[in-house]
Amino acid sequence: xxxxxxxxxxxxxxxxxxxxxxxxxxxxxxxxxxxxxxxxxxxxxxxxxxxxxxxxxxxxxxxxxxxxxxxxxxxxxxxxxxxxxxxxxxxxxxxxxxxxxxxxxxxxxxxxxxxxxxxxxxxxxxxxxxxxxxxxxxxxxxxxxxxxxxxxxxxxxxxxxxxxxxxxxxxxxxxxxxxxxxxxxxxxxxxxxxxxxxxxxxxxxxxxxxxxxxxxxxxxxxxxxxxxxxxxxxxxxxxxxxxxxxxxxxxxxxxxxxxxxxxxxxxxxxxxxxxxxxxxxxxxxxxxxxxxxxxxxxxxxxxxxxxxxxxxxxxxxxxxxx
Numbered sequence: 001x002x003x004x005x006x007x008x009x010x011x012x013x014x015x016x017x018x019x020x021x022x023x024x025x026x027x028x029x030x031x032x033x034x035x036x037x038x039x040x041x042x043x044x045x046x047x048x049x050x051x052x053x054x055x056x057x058x059x060x061x062x063x064x065x066x067x068x069x070x071x072x073x074x075x076x077x078x079x080x081x082x083x084x085x086x087x088x089x090x091x092x093x094x095x096x097x098x099x100x101x102x103x104x105x106x107x108x109x110x111x112x113x114x115x116x117x118x119x120x121x122x123x124x125x126x127x128x129x130x131x132x133x134x135x136x137x138x139x140x141x142x143x144x145x146x147x148x149x150x151x152x153x154x155x156x157x158x159x160x161x162x163x164x165x166x167x168x169x170x171x172x173x174x175x176x177x178x179x180x181x182x183x184x185x186x187x188x189x190x191x192x193x194x195x196x197x198x199x200x201x202x203x204x205x206x207x208x209x210x211x212x213x214x215x216x217x218x219x220x221x222x223x224x225x226x227x228x229x230x231x232x233x234x235x236x237x238x239x240x241x242x243x244x245x246x247x248x249x250x251x252x253x254x255x256x257x258x259x260x261x262x263x264x265x266x267x268x269x270x271x272x273x274x275x276x277x278x279x280x281x282x283x284x285x286x287x288x289x290x291x292x293x294x295x296x297x298x299x300x301x302x303x304x305x306x307x308x309x310x311x312x313x314x315x316x317x318x319x320x321x322x
Contacts, residue, residue: 013322016067016076018281018316022083022311022313025088056091064097071319076122076123085109108153154167160273171214173215192210197230209318215256217254235318239255248296258316273320278317
């Protein structure tokens with residue numbers, strides 16, 4: 001399992017920025033403020049210490065190898081989705097495969113009804129956080145009651161000598177139907193637009209990376225509006241095919257997980273980072289290796305049935321080169 005990542009020379013001129021929806025990383029405690037009852041040792045899912053440890057080890061192994069083939073090292077920055085709180089992030093970065101990666105974290109509790117948030121981990125030897133801020137998405141249901149979803153997270157900092165802004169997202173799902181829920185994702189898209197506008201008002205040359213599980217494909221309006229209206233480039237547009245994506249539903253692949261970048265990452269300067277490549281991290285060890293769903297993400301749970309895998313999503317990443 002580890003052989004293919006060994007003996008790759010470290011590229012000091014490259015850094016990886018990744019995103020991973022890690023599928024319900026909950027702690028073992030009952031939080032009275034959120035709907036986390038499914039993920040307790042006493043629940044039907046039997047979310048036990050052993051299962052949590054297995055999940056942490058596997059997710060840690062996956063993260064430690066994102067971009068390693070190209071750079072010879074772990075990613076500098078990783079956006080995360082579906083973390084319950086900072087305690088599970090702390091456990092994750094202390095786990096077997098990440099303990100030596102010098103990771104620190106950024107996390108804010110959101111009002112999401114399930115209690116799952118976005119977060120960000122970063123190698124503090126190459127990235128210094130200057131500013132971090134959550135942005136709430138104001139949504140209402142048909143009866144005008146508030147509909148709480150995940151915040152959008154902005155983290156600005158210095159990556160290996162250059163200022164960059166990373167915007168982490170986990171937009172509303174399509175569970176009640178794609179069209180029926182589209183307005184929610186468009187609202188999140190608008191919020192990201194506002195954040196980008198504010199960053200550029202402060203610095204017209206701001207280098208911006210937008211990452212997340214958008215629950216929309218690159219060709220959907222919520223993403224296209226961002227790309228076309230805010231001078232972004234979406235390298236994931238060319239990656240979607242009938243047999244490849246980041247998440248699979250009813251035997252169909254989708255690229256819901258994406259990395260968008262401001263186009264000034266293509267401008268060559270002596271000191272600055274340039275965009276090098278982007279990809280889906282869909283290594284074989286993250287996939288089911290047999291059965292009717294062969295090649296799909298190897299999940300932790302399917303419904304209430306424990307499978308002991310990684311996540312129902314593949315990570316995505318972009319590599320930047322000096």
